[in-house]
Amino acid sequence: MPVRHFLPADIPASEITPESTYRQRRILLKAAGGLLLASALPARALPPFKPGTPMPDEPLTPLDTLVNYSNFYEFGPHKDSAARNSHSLKTRPWTVEVDGEVLNPRRFDMDELLRLAPLEERIYRLRCVEGWSAVVPWLGFPLGELLRRVQPTGKAKFVEFWSLADPEQMPAVRFPTLNWPYREALRLDEAMHPLTLLAVGLYGQVLPNANGAPLRLVVPWKYGFKSGKSIVRIRLVEQQPRTSWMQAAPREYGFYANVNPDVPHPRWSQAKERRLGEFFRRPTLPFNGYAEQVASLYSGMDLRRNF
Numbered sequence: 473m474p475v476r477h478f479l480p481a482d483i484p485a486s487e488i489t490p491e492s493t494y495r496q497r498r499i500l501l502k503a504a505g506g507l508l509l510a511s512a513l514p515a516r517a518l519p520p521f522k523p524g525t526p527m528p529d530e531p532l533t534p535l536d537t538l539v540n541y542s543n544f545y546e547f548g549p550h551k552d553s554a555a556r557n558s559h560s561l562k563t564r565p566w567t568v569e570v571d572g573e574v575l576n577p578r579r580f581d582m583d584e585l586l587r588l589a590p591l592e593e594r595i596y597r598l599r600c601v602e603g604w605s606a607v608v609p610w611l612g613f614p615l616g617e618l619l620r621r622v623q624p625t626g627k628a629k630f631v632e633f634w635s636l637a638d639p640e641q642m643p644a645v646r647f648p649t650l651n652w653p654y655r656e657a658l659r660l661d662e663a664m665h666p667l668t669l670l671a672v673g674l675y676g677q678v679l680p681n682a683n684g685a686p687l688r689l690v691v692p693w694k695y696g697f698k699s700g701k702s703i704v705r706i707r708l709v710e711q712q713p714r715t716s717w718m719q720a721a722p723r724e725y726g727f728y729a730n731v732n733p734d735v736p737h738p739r740w741s742q743a744k745e746r747r748l749g750e751f752f753r754r755p756t757l758p759f760n761g762y763a764e765q766v767a768s769l770y771s772g773m774d775l776r777r778n779f
Contacts (some may be wrong), residue, residue, distance in 0.1 A: 532595070533606035533748050535675050539682045541748060543600070544701055545649055546635070546642035547682075553644070558681035560641045561702065566686050570618065572708040573628035578621070582686055586672065588621065589613035593676065594669055596692035599731050599760045603753075605745045610690050611673030616664040618706070624660065627710045631663040632656070633689055634705035650716050656700040657713040657727070658691065659769075667692055667765055670703075693762040695729045726779040730770065731760040735779050 544554035568585065571577040580588075591611055598606045619631070637653035639645045645652050662668065669690040672679055679685040684701025691698050697717055717725035724738050733743045733756035744753040759766055770778075 530597075530607045532609055532675075533598075535680075537748050538606060538608065538674065539680050541604075542682050543602075543696065544682060544684065546637065546645050546652075546654065546702070548644045549649065554682035557643055558685075560643070561636075561681045561685065562641060563681065563686040563702075566704075568687060568703060569705045570622045570707075571705070572632075573625045573710060574708050575623035575625060576621065580618075582672075585618070585670070585687065589617040591672065594667075594690070594692075596667075596669075596690060597757075597760050598690075598692070598696055599745060599756065601695040601697055601725075601729070601737060601742075603740060603742070603745050604748055606748045609675055610669055610671040611676060611679075612669045612671035612690065614666055615668045615670050615689070616666065618670065619660075619664060619708075622708075624708050628708040629660055630709050630712055631658050631660055632705075632707040632709055632713045633658075633700040633703050634707065635700050636702040636704045651719050653704075654700060654716045655713065656689065656698055656715050658698070660708070661769060662691070665766065665769070667762065693731060693759040693766045695731060697725070698729045728770075728775075728778050730775060730779075731756065732758060732775055732779065734758075735776050 540555045541551045542554045543551070544558065547554040547557040564582070566582045568580050568582075569577075570580065591613055594610045594612065596608055596610055598608050615631075633656045635654040636642065637645050658668070669692075671684070671688050671690045672686060674680065674683060679688065684699070684703075687703045688701045689699045689703065712727060715725075715727065718727060731742075736742055742756055745756045746753045757763075
């Protein structure tokens with residue numbers, strides 16, 4: 473039975489997890505080893521945040537699992553490359569340029585971004601195009617809060633995200649694995665959707681380097697490669713951009729990347745997935761289980777052709 477995801481605006485006050493309960497959950501997870509790596513990270517203050525609503529019958533993926541099983545090609549091609557190599561990434565100072573088709577282009581530093589909107593915990597499913605999945609308690613704020621500050625013009629139709637590409641900090645950038653810097657993009661209405669998140673943390677703690685510190689995109693109804701990590705530029709444009717994986721393998725990776733179990737990857741089926749930490753595979757949900765919230769964005773589109 474698909475699990476309904478509640479948007480923060482839909483959650484009655486009576487259903488918000490009490491802070492004491494959330495803290496107890498973190499204590500238990502830490503005792504299990506899930507936060508050992510995060511506790512070793514440099515301490516940085518994060519503003520207060522609103523705990524999210526746990527998904528029934530879907531346990532959270534432990535943080536140490538997420539850190540050690542991550543696609544972050546700037547640090548290497550293997551799932552544990554980022555955990556081994558991302559210690560070289562310096563996340564302070566950090567600025568994000570927001571420009572293009574906007575009335576108020578700005579360069580934000582991280583402290584400004586953290587003050588833009590109250591941080592919220594969003595417990596989202598993550599579905600990778602390779603067939604694995606996770607349930608992740610992200611900490612962040614809606615991307616739309618940032619875009620409204622810069623005032624998109626009438627020409628703005630797409631939002632492009634550029635990741636850091638520094639060979640001094642990111643050893644794999646020295647090799648032409650992809651056309652660096654890594655770039656992803658959304659349609660403007662996708663970017664403004666309230667589910668679309670700019671994440672700064674996991675499990676109530678600062679985002680680990682291996683998972684895209686200090687700022688990454690999270691779009692829960694799309695395959696994980698749409699979620700650009702270590703973002704340094706957000707550019708609003710009129711024409712649909714060619715994203716990094718569209719350039720590298722256009723037959724395999726389209727612009728939309730909506731989770732669709734009926735459209736196989738050219739080299740494997742997408743009908744089932746394996747949740748990290750589980751042995752058996754489970755059926756993949758259309759739009760990763762968020763069809764109720766986002767299917768209307770694609771009304772009338774051929775989602776086999778627009779993959």
